[in-house]
Amino acid sequence: MSNPRYEVFPISVPVSDEDVTNYSRLRLLGLKTNPEAFGSTFAGESTNTRETWRARIDTKERFTVIARLVTEDGSTKDARKEWVGTASVLTPEMARSASHVLVGMWVHPEHRRKGLGKRLIEVGIEWVRARTEGMTVERRQLMLEVHRGNDAAKALYGDLGFVELKDFECHDAGRIPLFVVAN
């Protein structure tokens, strides 16, 4: 095997069967590996049916971005493709919010500090920017909630220009709301 490289891309809707499988595996691995980072739990989602997983990502109200490791075999030209990171943006309608909302951010521990988290969010911000041109500032905002103690995530979001959203209370007092305007 040679030439390992990363690709970052949004899942196309309607989703394929293969994408449903890959997404559910990646999400469950994230919940199992970093339970402290999420509001949902592995126990809660491990019983999801295939149709539940499909319904989650098979909608234009959710933009799910994937980071994939591609390793090509120099002699056979075969390529092994492994999903290693994800983040999703929910529309304001889906999130029942004035703004777009970033959820489900996770990168596999073996692939961290390679810029994938940043690339995943940048693709999400660009999607928000393109679909909200000329709209109100609330709609152009991408917001998220992060645990106060999650220094890695807070550093990543800070690098991308996210700042604390005032006058907003997270349901969970252990979290803080951050936002960036997708300009």
Ligand SMILES: CC(C)(COP(=O)(O)OP(=O)(O)OC[C@H]1O[C@@H](n2cnc3c(N)ncnc32)[C@H](O)[C@@H]1OP(=O)(O)O)[C@@H](O)C(=O)NCCC(=O)NCCS
């Ligand atoms: C947070 C997380 C997504 C970061 O993913 P990543 O791919 O490692 O992030 P990147 O490589 O794009 O990092 C970009 C920048 O963010 C900052 N950063 C990321 N991880 C950091 C860490 N552990 N410590 C300090 N700064 C960090 C750095 O400034 C980094 O730039 P640098 O590597 O050039 O110094 C990853 O650690 C993760 O999946 N954690 C568990 C799940 C989680 O916390 N999700 C967020 C829920 S709100």
